[in-house]
Amino acid sequence: MKKSIRLRACAFARISAPALSMLSLAVAASAQAQGIEINPVVISATRMEQPLSEVLSSVSVITRQDIDKSQAASLADLLQGEAGFEFGRSGGPGSVTSFFLRGQESKNVVVLIDGVRSQTDGIGSVTLTDFPLSQIERVEVLRGNAGALYGEAAIGGVINVITRAGKGTPKAYGAATLGSRQTTELSAGYGGQLDDTRFDFNAGASGAAGFSVINADKNAIANPDRDAYRNQYAGAKVDQKIDATLRVGVRANLKNSVVDYDDAYALNQSDTHQFQIKADTVGAYVNKRFTDDWLTNFDVYSASYTYDAMKNGVVAANGHYQGHADVFRWTNTYAVSDATSLNFGLERSEENFQQRSTYDMKRDTTAYFAGLSSKVGRWNFQANARRDELTVDRTASASALKKDYADNTQLLGLGYQITPAWRLTSTVSTAFRAPAANDLVGTYGNPNLMPETHRAQEAGAVYSVNQALLRVVYFETRTQNTIAYDAQYKPQNTGEMRNKGYEFTARAEVLGNQVKSALVFQDPWNVTSNSLPGRRAKQYGSLDVSRWLAGHEVGVKFAGASDRSNFGGPADLAGYTTWAFYASRKIDLDWTARVKLENAFHRNYELAGGYNTPGRGLFATLQYQPK
Template identity: 55%
Template sequence: MKKSIRLRARALARFSAPALSVLSLAVAASVQAQGIEVNPVVVSASRMEQPLSQVLSSVSVITRADIDKSQAATLADLLQGEAGFEFGRNGGPGTTTSFFLRGQDSINTVVLMDGVRAQVDQIGAIQTTDFPLHQIERVEILKGNVSALYGNGAIGGVINIITRENKGVPKAYGSASLGSYNTHKASAGYGGTVEDVNFDLNVGQDKSAGFSAVNTTQKTLANPDVDGYKNQYAGAKFEKRISTDTKIGVRLNYNLSNVDYDNGNSFSNTPTDVHKFKRTTESVSGYVRQVVNSDWVSNLNLAHSEYKYDDTLNGAPWPSSTWTNSYFQGRQNALSWNNTYQLQAQTKAVFGADLNEDAFDAKGLNNAVAYVLNRRSQGYFAGATHQIDKLSIQANARRDVFQQQKENSAAGGNYTANTGLLGLGYQLDSFWSLTGTVSSGFSAPTVYAVNSNANIKPEHHHSQEVGTTYQVDDLLMRVLYFQSHAKDAIIYNNAYQYINSDIDNKGWELTARAKVQGYSIKSSVTLQAPRDVGQNLSQARRAKEYGSLDVSKILSGYELGTRLYAAGSRRDSNFTSTTLSGYSTLAFYVSRKIDNEWTARVKLDNAFDRQYQLAYGYNTPGRGIYATLQYQPK
């Protein structure tokens, strides 16, 4: 035990050094205002607007400027390095991707699109991992158990994507990129304000010849060819002011991706097989924002989305009788009603409802229907924040009713859950504050899981975290300790069956963002111990320690920067004893404003060509150089 504590302490010292150095620099230096957004307003932590420094839960924010600077290939690559976030991927961009927040399974992460719950598939997998970065204005990553705010599956946390908007005189914007692996990207948009209408229109395409998704020295029967990727998208947003108190709007999105991949399963593969899947997602939503009176603001969102997933082998649906689900499609209707009410000067309340209806069906050989699944959820929530001198209080409660059914089958389930969250914050002085939260949550089994095991139970979670925040004009730093326990967690075991087990996780998160002596610094460290207690196993594809450090500075008109990401070893899956080695990657980037409208950017990714894997047998991108020309009028 003592040896383990010493090892963890050394790991903490090693991974926290970047964040602690930021604090020491900030304290030692006389920091001048540089205009960096270190304390932005967020909405996801309480479903109400709050400055980041006053949020009681752990939240990270990625701005549009961060997205541009990162030149990230996908949403997963953009989020990598944020405290509490990891991902697994079977190959390059576009292939199967899983998001892990706070060590929880990917089905226990909720994604919101402009505050509305995004669509998942029949096994609960997120369908927005390919969402185009060009269409995003900002991302909020809320870590920890927040079922009391967002309901089923919001155990690891919430990723809230706010789509792009433009105001002012209408203007065009866009970018074009070229890079390694024959990568080509192009996007264009036009938006602004005409009289009482704000609008934004955008289109784009990302395309890459790629690399071989599978390492054929580990999976010898896989096709060694390169596996390309193409993603085409379009979006539109319109908002009209009806009166000083009323706004109405509509959003439309379309995304089509075509991905080559290799099946690494030796029992069902030959080296000449060509695997492809095509994913189409479409959504349309309408909303109304009504200022009822000086204290009460009401927002109503109604969204319809559809996805289609077509998996083919050698140009035709998978022929094996053991794989009948080669074509999936799903439809979702979602309604979200969110209200904020200023009860008194120091007290603000939130209340509302979330309603979701989902339908899924799968087809196999000869277009035969394999199954049809339906589910419906209703959630009703209320909460409040209150300030008493230096003490901040947040309380939330929610009730969910969850119903699901497999057509022509007894498989299904009806579940109810009551969840809550209580948070306290105390301002020690003008710089330091303390925070703490306790919360409960739940995750209902999918019909897919119930069909595997008729006795499967819903999982229930209890979480706690305490932290301290240091905030000055140009620095915001947070250190917190968290722990969570899942009773009857739903997992897929090595017998290819869904079962219930107990899962624990605990650890530390350190985050900092600052402008110090001309340097922009963003740093995060996560130390954790996600463990399947019931099976006495560490959670697959989740590292015990990982972190990032991004440092940049403007010199002679050029912004020069470097980004380091490091992660420890991880167990690959519940099916093998294989361990994925720890790794680190280093990137260098430079940008220069040509004038007030044009910016040129270059990035050298994975500069030392590190070979690593996020899933056993699957390759990741090696060294690559990418150049972008961006047009963005002020």
């Protein structure tokens, strides 16, 4: 199920002599090649373990080794160029960031942390798009409609972040980074297993002096000072084996960040603006095996966030936002036979949203789900069904409102193994998204909103051998009752959105080169307004090639996207390409030196209209990771 290969020999894309000299100075003597996983095990696609080559939906996996090699500054930067994934950002790492999957709106994506749904805010946006990479073991990106597995709003897909877990002899690990724009990051952890106890503790801090995030050529009133970013975080995970059938555990994550930003509508150029953000989650879980065939899991967790929008050092008018969620999840897997497995369970979440006495709302969700995966000869089958029931309640307020929503969603998948290397796949599915709490109330609220409904289908082919895994997928999606904002910023059911296109993904060893690539051709379109949706390209992708050369792992990553529209309409955001060059060298068995030259050709591009993006930057990392 897990196939590894060894990286050998070398060749590296040409870079300038000064940059190459800096790489050579940053890294030291001989190294051994590390294996990569061509066909890792995936959980997100069915809620059960499967080899990536057998998954019927379209999935990508980013491993811990990929994370280390990328030297990415944030989760968005790590995922940039992945098939199906696009993002908008108002500045550099730490700035307000929106994730788009399969051309869908940013509210139509679900982020999971260790399989548990991440918190959203009162407008339905994911609150945790800036998860510290040092805490992550791997990331699974499930593209396309996953509503039948993960519920309301899982329309564009799911990003499942799996955090580090203790294994093997307890060891310390950590990394220190210095770089352009006064970037610093220091992270450290300690994890492993002692007898029947597994644990991992980690903490870190990062920051940068940054740059002025608003383009002064387009907005002369913007404050031209640098907009800095500071972040502190900590995480813990501990579980204990009680007996051969029972394991219990607890986990927690804390994160505080301060982000300077420029207000595009500021009245005074000297005004300073800042977001102060706090987010924390704490939970417990129980894994119980009732029989050899039946495994059950209970998860309970509580999550909170606060946003304070500061102006000149004080909280701006109506600038305080907060939310709290309590979640219970019960999931089961049952092996009917060696070739057939069931999963079933229920989820319950209770959410509260507040904004300094402007509103106080509750949003409760109860869901029931079941799924089947089976293999018969050369055929693979998947079937999932789910029912979500939601209540949005503001009855405690003077302007009372209570709305109930419910929907049933389904997914059917079929695969056929043509030869040992080639497999055909297909899925059809439905999904929905209910209005967010803030969409319904207040000056800009609309209590008459209906849920979005979504239908999708895709067909693909997978080629899998020891040294390569390639996938091509054709997909079509269609959304009815799309929720969008009119000229008065009031949400409306505006009509129909659709998207269709092709995705190509590959992970392989070719002539000693480790190659990872993705390419997407899509046609996202607002049928009702006859316009492009905001910040989504018709073509985008990436190519990452690396190999070993004289004891160094050296590589180059290219990422690019075509023209996009900023808010929907004309394509007013120009296409862009960026190049990054990187290298690493093992100092000894535990220490690795890494260096990266990002945006090497200093491209000036936008991910959100009027906002700058980071220019050329050089970053060096010293990593301690015992084997």
